[in-house]
Amino acid sequence: MEKEHVSFKKIKDFFSLQTFEILYIDRIKCFAYFAVKFIIGLNKLDIKILNVSYLFNNSYFSGKVNNGNPEI
Secondary structure, rough: HHHHHHHHHHHOOOOOOOHHHHHHHHHHHHHHHHHHHHHHHHHHHHHHHHHHHHHHHHHHHHHHHHHOOOOO
């Protein structure tokens, strides 16, 4: 009876370990995917922000310095 219990426990541990590994590998893959997507999105956002600030600096501040009124 004790041996049966041990073997059952081993089988249970084996399956729980497998499901644990599968779950965490999937979670890590999912996290990595979203992290990459987030970083790419952030880079695109930064580029947009830089473009907007570049246009803003060129039009508003250069106009203000040159003529005293913004040329937008």
